[in-house]
Amino acid sequence: MLKGYTLPRSPLGKAAATPAPPWHYSSDIVGAEYWTDPAATAALLPDGLSPDPKTNGHVTAVFLDWQFTSQNEELLDPARYQYREAFVLIDAVWRETPIVFCPYIYVDNDAAMARGWTQGFPKRLGSVFQTRSFAAPGLAAGQLRPGSRFGASLSAHGERLMETRITLHQAEPDPRVIFGRPTVNLRYFPRLAAGQQDRPAVNELVLSITDNLTIVDMWTGEADLLIPEIEDEELHALSPMSMGKGFRCSMAYSVTDLRTLEDFQA
């Protein structure tokens, strides 16, 4: 009689790390696109994906301030359902389709981590922050206008892993300039049984499905991005060789599903 969409399952089903879908998300985004060593991005691709010869080495680094709700007014419990996230997306190809793959992602909330693992986002814990935009004008407001600057940072275990600063130049009416490709993840859950630890219980290439995707107030400009070399981390391998656009926007979508591209267990 235990209930719940995820562990821990419980008599009332309230203890689960995340409530069941549909999951509704709203966010503010600060990010930068850039080019890294194509060998570094190629080295991160799972079976089923191959480098995109047209955009080899292209990376999008994204910092998000999230607010989440499911069906029970979770957005009114900001301590539990607001969170911050940072990740990188690398260009790749699935069959003939240009996609992005998410090799690394960090979040500061356990419910978001549980949803991420369920979706195939390889989430770890990190401390993530970004400059916000406030409505009342002032030097601290971070206004959306030409010349405004935003900073964002990711740290894990007390070490800075990635930081960016962007300067807005102009509003960008077409968000596909930055977010033009579907996201592919690897759902992966290992076995612990001796002798089977290299044979995961779940190993699926999946396509993220975002319902009602809405991106507004996109601005683009210039960006700097730094990925320091940290012991026991591999994010540094994706350090920029040249920078593209910096961007800032707001985004919303809902998740109720995904599409399995390849089931490596089948």
Added chain:
Amino acid sequence: MMPLVTWTDSTEEDQGMLKGYTLPLSPEGEANIVPTPPWHYSGDVLAIEFWTDPQAAAACLPPGLKADQCADGHALGLFVDWQFTAQDDEFLDPAKYQYREFYVLVDAVWRDTPVAWCPYIYVDNDAAMGRGWIQGYPKKLASVFQTRSFAAASPAAAPIAAGTTFAGSMSVHGRRAAAGRVTLREQVPELPAALLRPTVNRRYFPRLTAGQHDQPSVNELTMVVNDDFKFANCWVGEGKIALPKTAGEELDALAPMRVGSGYRFSMSCTIKDLKILDGLGS
């Protein structure tokens, strides 16, 4: 063998080698907990007005302030999402200079002036706590959160629109000490005077010297001086607030007997001064 502690005479040359507005002073002046004013603030605010036991409100007033006989225990509970900057692009270091705050203001009177007195305030950032102490805000650390409004429409966006509910919460050491909700009804051109009384604080810094623990080094009644006070997107609606009994806190003594309106607005201001009202003596 080297002595464990060496003493050198202070000289003119020593003084001024360390820099900084507050402790810790340091060779480059970058280590201090708070940079030098002016301090610029932007924030989103949930404000809930309520009436507490007038005796409880009077009991938290310092010398120099009197209970406002007209107020009948009127008070405000405020949740604020803050972004800060001084002169060196501090707002581009959001990890250090964004923070969240909850505080209570109770109506009082200084001489013949209606004022708001801040008996309790909680914040999640050390730089904000340092600035608060310097201003006389009695800040302690806590976890503070509030529902935000995002631009892209979704069930999670909390649009600034009639019917939207915003919530705030404050916990001290893992125990919930305040929770509030504001359900927006209508936009208003400006905030009511009840929210805009000048704020009075008590700058207070004790001595540690034996026999002088009750003779503080600093003990002043002060009035906050806000420059460039700006408000935007002011909405009024239904307010709710609870101040549960929490170990080690006395906030619950101000628990609401009845609750009035709730407000949600954005504000900005600059702090570079204050007004000393009374030296309260040591």
